[in-house]
Amino acid sequence: MEYIFGDKLVKFTDEVVDILNxxxxxxxxxxxxxxxxxxxxxxxxxxxxxxTTPGPGDKSGRYFFERNVKRAQWFVDLAWRSSNGEVIYLGEWHTHPEPVPRPSSVDRKLITNMLRDSKMSIDFLFLVIVGTEEKYVAVQFVGSDTSLKQLEQRISV
Ligand SMILES: [Zn+2]
Known part of the structure; x- marks a missing residue:
């Protein structure tokens, strides 16, 4: 799964795509x-x-998912340490029970809060929403223009 992000490609490994699906x-x-x-x-x-996938401390229902903050931070720290600082936190994912998912106001707030609160070396975060048929992949930057921008999928043949 590949998306166009300025002059970069955003690639999800097959393993990650399988887990999301x-x-x-x-x-x-x-x-x-x-x-x-x-x-x-x-x-x-x-x-x-x-x-990361749902685990202890996460809260969920048919129409919401709240991840446990401490558990996620533990994974971020572990990945960072075990890769000598190369593997970093890049964003959030969750599912929606709709075929073509769109971000809710809660989703928009979550990304805005994460951009504001986390100490990051990057100035953007990705949001992935996994629908029953399609996926929504967007980016949001730090700063004044704080809207999510959906990324175009690159279809490889
Ligand atoms: Zn959502």
Missing amino acids: SYRQVKKKQHEAGGILLGRIFDDQIIIQQI
């Missing part, structure tokens, strides 16, 4: 799921190579 809310009572995105930044591409 496995949480699609295809069953009637299935809760939302979510976690954080972790990866590496190169000159020409950003590789999202690791994500």
Whole structure:
């Protein structure tokens, strides 16, 4: 799964895509799921190579998912340490029980808050929403223009 982000490509590894797909809310009572995105930044591409999945302390329902802040931070620190600072926090993902997912006002607030509160070396974060059929992948930057911008998928043949 590849998306166009300025002069970079954002690539999700097959392993990450498989995990995201496995949480699609295809069953009637299935809760939302979510976690954080972790990866590496190169000159020409950003590789999202690791994500966290729902676990202890996360709260979820059919139409909401709240991840446990401490548990996510533990994963961010571990990934950072074990990669000599190369694997970093890149954003958030969660599922929606709709075919073509769109961010809610809560989703927009979450990304804005994460951009404001986390001490990061980058000035943007990604938001991935996994629908039952399609995925929504967007970026938001720090600063005055704080709206989510959906990224165009690069279809590889
Ligand atoms: Zn949402």
